[in-house]
Each structure stands twice: as structure tokens, then as C-alpha cells.
Amino acid sequence: MASETLDIEFRGVSKRYGDVTAVHPTDFAVPKGAFIALLGPSGCGKTTCLRMIGGFEQPTTGQVLIGGADMAEVPPYRRPVNMVFQHYALFPHFDVSANVAYGLRQVRPRLTSSEIARRTADALAMVQLAGFGKRKVHELSGGQQQRVALARALVNRPSVLLLDEPLAALDKKLRTDMQIELQNLQRELGITFVLVTHDQEEALSMSDVVCVMNGGRIVQLGAPDEIYDRPADRFVAAFVGKTNFLDGTVVENGGNAARIRLANGMEIGARLTGGGAPGAAVSVSLRPEALRLGAATGETGLGGIIRNRIFLGSTAEYAIEVPGLGTLLATADHDAARSDLLRPGDEVAISFNPGAPLAFPVADNKTTQRETSHVEVLS
Amino acid sequence: MSSAARKRLVTALLLAPAAVWLFLFLVLPFAAIVVFSLGERAPAGGYAPALTLAQYANLPARATAFWNTLVLAPAGALACLLIAYPVAYYLALKVLPQRRLLLVALIVIPFWTSLLIRTYAWMYILGARGIPAFLELVGLPEMRFINTPGAVLLGIVYGYLPLMILPIYISLERLDRRLLEASADLGATPFSTFFSVTLRLSLPGMMTGFSLVLILLLGEYLIPTLLGGGKVFFIGNALVDLFLQSRNWPFGSAIAVALVAITVVLLLAANRLTARLSGARQVDLL
Numbered sequence: 314m315a316s317e318t319l320d321i322e323f324r325g326v327s328k329r330y331g332d333v334t335a336v337h338p339t340d341f342a343v344p345k346g347a348f349i350a351l352l353g354p355s356g357c358g359k360t361t362c363l364r365m366i367g368g369f370e371q372p373t374t375g376q377v378l379i380g381g382a383d384m385a386e387v388p389p390y391r392r393p394v395n396m397v398f399q400h401y402a403l404f405p406h407f408d409v410s411a412n413v414a415y416g417l418r419q420v421r422p423r424l425t426s427s428e429i430a431r432r433t434a435d436a437l438a439m440v441q442l443a444g445f446g447k448r449k450v451h452e453l454s455g456g457q458q459q460r461v462a463l464a465r466a467l468v469n470r471p472s473v474l475l476l477d478e479p480l481a482a483l484d485k486k487l488r489t490d491m492q493i494e495l496q497n498l499q500r501e502l503g504i505t506f507v508l509v510t511h512d513q514e515e516a517l518s519m520s521d522v523v524c525v526m527n528g529g530r531i532v533q534l535g536a537p538d539e540i541y542d543r544p545a546d547r548f549v550a551a552f553v554g555k556t557n558f559l560d561g562t563v564v565e566n567g568g569n570a571a572r573i574r575l576a577n578g579m580e581i582g583a584r585l586t587g588g589g590a591p592g593a594a595v596s597v598s599l600r601p602e603a604l605r606l607g608a609a610t611g612e613t614g615l616g617g618i619i620r621n622r623i624f625l626g627s628t629a630e631y632a633i634e635v636p637g638l639g640t641l642l643a644t645a646d647h648d649a650a651r652s653d654l655l656r657p658g659d660e661v662a663i664s665f666n667p668g669a670p671l672a673f674p675v676a677d678n679k680t681t682q683r684e685t686s687h688v689e690v691l692s
Numbered sequence: 693m694s695s696a697a698r699k700r701l702v703t704a705l706l707l708a709p710a711a712v713w714l715f716l717f718l719v720l721p722f723a724a725i726v727v728f729s730l731g732e733r734a735p736a737g738g739y740a741p742a743l744t745l746a747q748y749a750n751l752p753a754r755a756t757a758f759w760n761t762l763v764l765a766p767a768g769a770l771a772c773l774l775i776a777y778p779v780a781y782y783l784a785l786k787v788l789p790q791r792r793l794l795l796v797a798l799i800v801i802p803f804w805t806s807l808l809i810r811t812y813a814w815m816y817i818l819g820a821r822g823i824p825a826f827l828e829l830v831g832l833p834e835m836r837f838i839n840t841p842g843a844v845l846l847g848i849v850y851g852y853l854p855l856m857i858l859p860i861y862i863s864l865e866r867l868d869r870r871l872l873e874a875s876a877d878l879g880a881t882p883f884s885t886f887f888s889v890t891l892r893l894s895l896p897g898m899m900t901g902f903s904l905v906l907i908l909l910l911g912e913y914l915i916p917t918l919l920g921g922g923k924v925f926f927i928g929n930a931l932v933d934l935f936l937q938s939r940n941w942p943f944g945s946a947i948a949v950a951l952v953a954i955t956v957v958l959l960l961a962a963n964r965l966t967a968r969l970s971g972a973r974q975v976d977l978l
Contacts, residue, residue, distance in 0.1 A: 390877070390879050390880055394877075395877055404875075405871075415875070415878050415880070465874075469878065
């Protein structure tokens with residue numbers, strides 16, 4: 314991709330604090346107008362990446378480019394990006410208007426005060442806070458403060474908006490509303506949004522591209538459904554969405570049609586990612602919604618006893634004890650969740666589509682875990 | 693007993709010792725001073741009952757003491773503020789956290805020695821056998837430092853600087869660093885960030901330090917005595933003179949009441965100013 318169609322580009326960017334590596338050498342590019350989410354557990358390096366884009370951290374090696382220009386010598390106040398900070402970082406000594414107008418007052422040559430007033434009012438209207446200008450920041454609710462932070466960051470019309478865990482402090486209902494609002498805002502403005510979050514639901518629901526990070530590295534970069542359906546390794550499968558992991562060994566490595574023997578001796582077909590010779594230990598991921606529950610038939614399939622039912626309204630989750638495999642989580646849809654057939658204590662048969670199981674080499678998992686604990690001290 | 697009544701009783705019991713103390717040693721003595729200030733000097737010294745404002749009418753007789761105090765105390769507090777701010781800023785925002793405690797300790801350590809002794813030391817340093825003697829030795833003309841307003845000001849800054857540094861340090865140390873980043877992110881240069889964010893948000897600390905030092909300086913007695921040598925005297929020195937030497941209690945009382953009035957007015961003004969500048973949130977002075 315040519316540089317002029319890219320808003321942000323990392324070229325071999327790494328960041329070390331003393332002996333601790335927060336970000337390993339990383340390359341990635343964000344095209345203009347994209348909504349990208351950096352997703353990962355705390356200490357995975359996602360916030361460090363965001364802060365390097367904002368200019369609050371300097372990369373140890375490599376280059377950060379914004380709009381094709383190297384940012385090495387450019388301080389935060391000269392970068393064409395703005396940030397919505399975690400916990401908003403609103404100025405407590407200013408009212409809402411003054412907070413939003415802050416960026417406009419820094420513009421040189423100076424804007425006229427009527428221009429500042431007009432653009433401040435526009436920005437407040439954009440986040441549905443028209444008329445709130447004279448309020449004190451501490452008089453606002455969390456959701457309103459969030460909107461002020463958004464208006465303040467957007468008022469200077471940045472080419473990239475950085476969002477650091479912007480919804481973490483909001484309750485669930487408000488968070489869903491804000492997710493929709495952010496998505497609409499991004500489409501209307503057409504500017505690039507870079508979102509940092511540890512909440513996989515937030516990342517999947519809002520962004521066009523999800524960049525999953527772990528242990529200071531990008532593990533997978535792709536569209537949300539791709540990340541969910543085709544995780545690159547066991548870490549991604551575990552981190553994004555819920556899943557069941559079953560221990561097994563490779564019988565035959567056919568790639569997309571590998572044969573895996575599970576711990577209970579049963580043999581299943583699975584898509585094997587990352588390779589593995591026959592006999593190698595693998596971890597098989599089976600999403601709860603891929604499991605179908607039915608009345609026990611007595612056949613020699615997969616089956617178990619329902620231990621718990623967690624009713625969630627539109628769906629229900631069942632914890633099923635399967636001999637030799639442990640407890641599996643299965644999701645039943647609205648109708649099944651209301652049927653009387655599935656009650657704790659009942660025996661059920663479990664089936665799934667042949668394409669559903671994904672197998673990952675177990676060694677993969679161990680390295681990621683080690684790296685995670687290594688970096689965790691940073692968060 | 694209802695729970696509300698019990699709560700009131702507990703509150704009363706908790707406050708009782710302080711209330712009794714304040715009544716006995718602040719309210720009663722102050723009432724006595726007000727009563728004295730309306731009286732007359734007894735022929736042999738002390739107080740003779742009367743009801744006159746004559747003592748207050750006589751206040752201009754001590755104008756020099758008022759003038760010295762009202763110039764040198766605010767000037768001293770201001771000098772402390774200007775010197776303390778960069779120190780506090782450095783301590784709170786620039787020093788590595790692991791060295792911060794040591795440096796704060798270094799600021800507090802002088803308090804372990806009495807101010808009297810430390811001011812005596814300055815008497816010798818500034819006196820004829822101190823710096824002037826050294827300057828003469830290197831061939832400079834004879835100079836006098838001791839017993840000048842400058843010497844008093846220096847003693848004031850020396851003695852009260854730590855009291856100014858600590859509150860400012862605390863307010864800067866509490867400052868949310870993300871606000872500074874947010875300011876830079878929004879396009880503010882470091883210079884502009886300092887004036888729009890850092891300075892504004894450390895105002896309560898500055899006002900606390902300024903008020904604290906100003907109150908103590910308005911009643912200062914020791915430093916003008918030792919470094920002003922009877923030539924630069926404060927209201928405090930006038931009070932000692934009137935109560936202990938000339939035994940004119942009513943006039944001394946009138947001066948004391950005037951001093952309290954001046955202090956209260958200055959503090960209220962400072963409080964209003966801070967509240968206005970730092971965003972109308974209630975500011976605790978001390």
C-alpha cells in the first residue's frame with residue numbers, strides 16, 4: 314500500500330523499558346478511514362503502541378509514520394492526532410465549553426473567538442451535549458464526561474483519533490449505546506479511529522480490523538469475524554469469545570482435515586493450525602454455540618450430564634460434564650433454552666458440525682503464556 | 693436513645709476537648725484583649741477599666757511597625773513563593789521517584805534545629821565579622837548587612853521556605869499527569885501547558901503555603917529582633933515593647949486587635965481569590 318493511503322504505519326517499532334520489552338519489533342499499517350482495535354490482555358503492549366502514536370512514548374527502535382511522515386522528532390502537540398484518554402482526563406478547573414475549546418485555543422495563528430465559540434458548540438452538538446457548555450466537569454455523569462472527552466478530541470479535526478479504553482468506566486447499557494454512537498461518528502467523520510481495549514466484545518463489535526496482541530507482539534490482524542472464526546493460535550481462540558478446550562493428540566495431520574484423538578479415546582476431525590506431527594499434543598477449541606444438545610440416544614457419540622444452566626434471556630448456557638473430557642460449555646438458542654428437555658441432571662447427547670473443531674499445538678500456548686507473564690509487570 | 697441523638701452525643705464528645713481548649717485559650721484571652729483595648733493605662737502601668745476608642749485613635753503612633761510588617765511579611769511570603777515553586781516543581785515532577793523521599797527529607801531536616809539557633813547563625817554570618825569582613829578581605833568597600841530590611845527578608849525566606857515548599861509540592865505531586873498529556877495532545881506547547889494546567893491546578897497549594905507563611909510572618913518577632921536589631925521592627929516587637937517594657941496594656945491590646953483584623957481580612961481575600969481562579973471548588977486553606 315502506498316504511504317499516502319495510510320494514516321499510521323509502524324516500521325520495525327519496538328519499545329523496551331530497561332530489560333523489559335513492552336513491544337517487540339512490530340510492523341503494521343492502518344489505512345485511511347479505518348476503525349482498528351488493538352485488543353489484548355493488560356500488559357500486552359497495546360497501550361504502549363497507542364502512546365507511541367500519540368507521541369507520549371518514543372520507540373526504542375523503528376519508525377512511527379503518520380500520514381506518511383516520520384514522527385521521530387515530532388512532539389505530541391504537533392501531531393495530527395488526538396486522544397480520548399482512559400478516565401477521560403478532563404480539565405477539572407474548566408467548564409465543559411472550556412474543555413472542548415482547549416484545543417482550538419492552541420491553534421496558531423489564533424482563531425477568532427466567534428470561530429472558537431461556533432466550533433465548540435458544533436462539537437458539543439455532535440456528541441449530543443448542546444447546552445451543557447457551562448456545566449462543571451464534575452457535575453456530569455460518566456457517560457457525559459465520555460462525550461465531552463470525545464468532543465474535545467475531535468474539535469481540532471484530527472486525521473486520527475486515538476481511544477484508550479474509552480468505554481471501560483461505563484455501565485453495560487451505556488457502553489452498548491456508546492459503541493453504536495462511536496461507530497456512527499467514525500463513519501460520518503471518515504477519519505481513522507484507533508481503539509485500545511481489553512474487552513473483546515468491544516473490539517469485535519465496533520472495528521473493521523482487529524489487531525490481537527499478546528506478550529508485546531501482534532498475534533493476529535484481521536476482520537472481526539475472521540478473528541473469531543479462524544483464530545491464529547490457541548491464545549486468540551481463548552481470548553476472543555468463549556470456547557471449550559479439549560486435550561488431544563494428532564493421529565493424522567491433514568491440515569484442514571486432521572484427525573485428532575481426544576483424551577476420552579474418541580477420534581474427531583479438526584482443522585489443525587500451526588502444524589503437528591502424529592502423536593503431538595494439541596488443544597482442540599470448540600465454541601459453545603457450535604455444540605448442539607439433544608436427548609441422549611445411547612449411541613457411542615459425545616454425551617454427558619447437565620450440571621448447571623445459566624439463563625441469559627435470549628440464550629442459555631449449559632455446563633455439561635462429559636466423562637473423560639471434563640466440563641464443556643454449550644450455548645442453546647432462545648427456543649431450546651426455554652424447553653423442558655434440558656434440565657440439570659439430564660443426560661444429553663452433544664453433536665457439532667465437522668468443520669467446528671479447531672486444533673492448536675500445545676507448545677504454542679506455553680510460549681504465549683510465558684511472554685504474557687513476562688510483560689505483565691508493565692501494566 | 694434514638695440513633696440520631698446518639699450520633700449528636702458522639703459528635704459533641706469528640707469535639708468537646710478541642711472546644712474547651714479553644715474557649716479557654718483562644719476565645720477568652722481574645723475577649724480579654726478586646727476589653728483591654730477599650731480601657732486606659734493605669735498610672736503604674738497595666739489596665740484601668742474605661743470605655744474609649746482612644747487607643748485605636750493612637751494606632752498611627754506605631755505606624756512604622758505596621759508599615760514594616762505589612763511590607764516585609766507579604767514581600768517575604770512572596771519571595772518564599774517564588775523560590776519555593778521551582779523547587780517543589782522539580783521535586784514533584786522531575787526527580788526520579790526513588791530519590792524524591794530523600795530530597796523531601798533534606799527540606800524538613802532543618803526543622804530539627806530551633807529557628808532561634810539558626811537565626812543566631814545568620815546574625816554572625818551577616819554581622820561585622822561575617823560576610824562584610826570577607827568582602828573587605830578581598831578588597832571590596834565596607835558593607836553592612838545586619839540590621840537592614842534585607843537581612844530581615846533573608847532571615848524570613850531562610851526560616852519559612854520549607855513551609856512554602858511542602859504544600860506546593862503536595863499539590864503538584866497530586867496533579868494528574870494525564871492532564872498534562874491531554875494538554876500536549878490538544879496542541880499546547882509545554883509553556884502553554886504549564887500556565888493553563890499545571891500552575892492553575894497548583895494554585896490551592898500555593899495559596900495554602902502563602903497563607904501559612906503570611907500568618908506566621910505577621911506575628912513574627914524573633915527574626916526582626918535578631919537580624920533587624922531594633923532598627924527593623926515588626927508589630928510583634930511593638931507588642932513585646934508595649935506589654936513588657938512600657939506596660940501600656942490597652943494600647944498593646946488595640947494593636948493586637950488590629951493585627952488580628954488585618955490577618956483575617958488578608959486570609960479571606962486570599963481564599964476568595966483562590967476559589968475564583970481554581971474553578972470555584974471549595975478550597976481548604978490550612
